[in-house]
Amino acid sequence: MTIYRLALRQQFVTWLVWAVVIVLSVDVVDSAAPAVASSHALSLLLSNLPASLRSLTGGRLMASRPLDGYLYVKLVLYLPLLIGIFSGFQAASLLAREREQRRFDLLLGLPVTRRRLLLERMGALLTAQAAMWAITILALCGFLARHGLGVDTRGYTLVGWNGFLVTLTTAAGALWASAGARDYRTAVRWGLLIAVVPFVYDLSVRIAAAAQGWRDILPYGYYNPPQLLLTHAFPWGTTALLLVASGLLVYGALWTFERGEV
Amino acid sequence: MSAAILAHDLRKVYRNGRGVLGLSLEIQQGEVFGFLGPNGAGKTTTIRALMGLGRITGGSAQVAGFDVARESLEVRRRTGYLPGEPALYDNMTGRQHLALALRLRGVPDHRYALGVAERLGVELDRRVRQMSRGNRQKVAILLALAHDPEVLLLDEPTTGLDPLAQDVFRDILREEQHRGRTIFFSSHVLPEVQELSDRVGIIRDGRLVAVDTVEALRHSRLKEVRLRYAEEPPDLSGVPGVRGLEAKGQELRLHVAGDLGGLLRFLADHVPADVTFSDPSLEEVFRTYYGERGS
Numbered sequence: 292m293t294i295y296r297l298a299l300r301q302q303f304v305t306w307l308v309w310a311v312v313i314v315l316s317v318d319v320v321d322s323a324a325p326a327v328a329s330s331h332a333l334s335l336l337l338s339n340l341p342a343s344l345r346s347l348t349g350g351r352l353m354a355s356r357p358l359d360g361y362l363y364v365k366l367v368l369y370l371p372l373l374i375g376i377f378s379g380f381q382a383a384s385l386l387a388r389e390r391e392q393r394r395f396d397l398l399l400g401l402p403v404t405r406r407r408l409l410l411e412r413m414g415a416l417l418t419a420q421a422a423m424w425a426i427t428i429l430a431l432c433g434f435l436a437r438h439g440l441g442v443d444t445r446g447y448t449l450v451g452w453n454g455f456l457v458t459l460t461t462a463a464g465a466l467w468a469s470a471g472a473r474d475y476r477t478a479v480r481w482g483l484l485i486a487v488v489p490f491v492y493d494l495s496v497r498i499a500a501a502a503q504g505w506r507d508i509l510p511y512g513y514y515n516p517p518q519l520l521l522t523h524a525f526p527w528g529t530t531a532l533l534l535v536a537s538g539l540l541v542y543g544a545l546w547t548f549e550r551g552e553v
Numbered sequence: 554m555s556a557a558i559l560a561h562d563l564r565k566v567y568r569n570g571r572g573v574l575g576l577s578l579e580i581q582q583g584e585v586f587g588f589l590g591p592n593g594a595g596k597t598t599t600i601r602a603l604m605g606l607g608r609i610t611g612g613s614a615q616v617a618g619f620d621v622a623r624e625s626l627e628v629r630r631r632t633g634y635l636p637g638e639p640a641l642y643d644n645m646t647g648r649q650h651l652a653l654a655l656r657l658r659g660v661p662d663h664r665y666a667l668g669v670a671e672r673l674g675v676e677l678d679r680r681v682r683q684m685s686r687g688n689r690q691k692v693a694i695l696l697a698l699a700h701d702p703e704v705l706l707l708d709e710p711t712t713g714l715d716p717l718a719q720d721v722f723r724d725i726l727r728e729e730q731h732r733g734r735t736i737f738f739s740s741h742v743l744p745e746v747q748e749l750s751d752r753v754g755i756i757r758d759g760r761l762v763a764v765d766t767v768e769a770l771r772h773s774r775l776k777e778v779r780l781r782y783a784e785e786p787p788d789l790s791g792v793p794g795v796r797g798l799e800a801k802g803q804e805l806r807l808h809v810a811g812d813l814g815g816l817l818r819f820l821a822d823h824v825p826a827d828v829t830f831s832d833p834s835l836e837e838v839f840r841t842y843y844g845e846r847g848s
Contacts, residue, residue, distance in 0.1 A: 293656050396636035397696070399606055401657045402629045552607055
């Protein structure tokens with residue numbers, strides 16, 4: 292677990308920055324919340340928006356419960372993109388940055404296998420991701436409680452789990468894509484591409500679909516907070532699919548790393 | 554005495570065709586082996602291949618009795634490795650690096666390592682980002698020596714060290730040798746190689762072009778000759794084996810590589826007033842191997 296702790300230590304500043312960003316975001320959202328909650332004009336505007344634009348701004352939730360919907364749009368809906376970008380970047384850096392800075396000579400000069408090196412570093416990244424989701428969900432629940440709205444603990448825990456799985460798969464994809472990259476910049480480019488392209492693709496498909504019917508925007512497709520908040524059902528299918536996909540992608544990255552130059 | 558490092562036709566060829574192109578070598582336990590060659594000759598590639606850090610593309614090698622390709626974990630367990638450009642973690646202290654290395658090696662007793670650190674003058678509690686190049690190098694040397702390894706593979710170990718630290722480091726290497734440790738080190742500092750090594754290997758374009766004791770290399774390969782003539786000195790540029798000819802008035806200074814017969818026959822016809830033969834330094838031997846390329 293020594294390499295795991297070393298990798299966690301390397302990511303400590305990122306955690307700290309994320310926690311500060313979340314706290315500041317909640318503070319900004321919190322200060323604007325009273326105006327949003329009592330705005331009849333906003334509700335009217337939302338109800339008159341075309342379906343596709345209404346989806347982009349929070350869909351049904353925003354129209355029916357402005358404060359809840361506002362929060363949802365600000366903190367929940369697009370979080371996977373932010374954490375996904377962070378995870379893609381970090382996962383791409385896991386191997387490429389160490390390779391570029393020739394730190395593998397230091398680490399692999401010790402009796403450590405490449406498999407252990409990769410898996411413990413990936414484990415540290417997952418811990419960081421889980422912590423980021425936890426910080427975010429806690430901030431969300433704190434906000435709801437402060438404004439006297441019911442804190443849906445199970446619902447938001449499921450949202451956090453779903454989001455974690457999506458960003459885990461994004462990180463695994465970025466790790467796989469960057470494992471054989473010849474330099475750090477190429478690796479990071481791959482990582483960001485893996486994080487952003489599925490999101491943009493999904494968004495465009497859903498905007499097109501929304502024009503034909505009443506639907507919410509669900510970034511990445513497999514991230515579905517409204518349904519989880521509504522049904523409280525554990526997403527077994529999504530969980531199994533994303534875990535298997537992540538496992539295969541990490542295995543692919545390991546295969547490349549074990550056969551490549553360091 | 555058994556071989557601590559054994560390489561047979563070892564190859565590590567990169568896509569550009571460079572690397573190590575068939576290196577065969579046997580280094581006995583307790584031997585200090587100096588590895589010479591300019592930048593890009595294949596020194597670092599050889600050391601990394603011996604550590605099992607890259608996939609070798611042909612041949613085989615053993616370090617401490619273990620195959621570097623199939624049993625690299627055992628090799629690394631028994632070997633202390635100093636990379637050519639040691640990259641440490643900027644936000645960690647020397648002590649944290651030491652703790653990391655010893656924990657991964659499963660060494661609970663830090664006393665030996667701390668003794669080495671004290672002798673080298675490593676600033677254990679300072680963060681790497683606040684250290685000078687020399688102090689970083691000391692930390693990297695400490696990490697290589699910390700677990701009291703059987704074999705040391707050191708790539709340019711004295712780079713960046715001040716003269717006092719270099720002296721301490723050489724003392725440590727001599728002690729390690731007396732304790733039966735095997736040391737394989739590359740260096741650009743030829744007097745240092747000459748002073749420390751039992752044997753020297755010279756690598757050129759990925760191939761080992763000479764392996765011998767320092768004394769044998771100095772005797773067999775090259776002689777330094779000084780000639781003084783009473784009148785205008787003759788032209789020796791066409792004499793077989795003569796190189797590095799320097800004329801200063803009636804005095805000539807030159808090197809002769811290999812057979813002295815050609816020069817002696819020439820001198821029989823052009824007898825000088827005075828002549829001296831001497832063994833060159835290792836540096837001059839090294840230059841003859843590399844001078845051939847330029848000439």
